[in-house]
Amino acid sequence: MAQSPVIPDDRSRWRCAHCGNLTRFDVTRTTRVREFWHLSMAGAPEVDEREVIAETVESVVCRWCGAGDRIEVVSRPEFGGPADEGPGDGGP
Numbered sequence: 001m002a003q004s005p006v007i008p009d010d011r012s013r014w015r016c017a018h019c020g021n022l023t024r025f026d027v028t029r030t031t032r033v034r035e036f037w038h039l040s041m042a043g044a045p046e047v048d049e050r051e052v053i054a055e056t057v058e059s060v061v062c063r064w065c066g067a068g069d070r071i072e073v074v075s076r077p078e079f080g081g082p083a084d085e086g087p088g089d090g091g092p
């Protein structure tokens with residue numbers, strides 16, 4: 001498994017270097033949240049507010065080919081990155 005994945009920013013995105021997938025990934029993440037639980041008088045809870053305190057992405061795996069160590073960060077199309085899901089390098 002690769003080291004901690006890089007999270008894309010507003011100008012970038014993930015791409016699978018193996019198969020060229022740009023749009024479908026299985027993301028495993030741990031999120032620590034604080035929630036405002038609003039309970040009815042009958043005792044049923046509803047979450048009214050949710051604040052993310054910390055978030056760690058543990059792994060990003062390509063949904064198409066299953067590669068977990070070939071995910072790269074590329075620019076979004078408007079910043080010169082690929083606009084089509086083309087073939088990757090296929091290997092090793």
Ligand SMILES: [Zn+2]
Pocket residue numbers: 016017018019020021062063064065066067
């Ligand atoms: Zn792939």
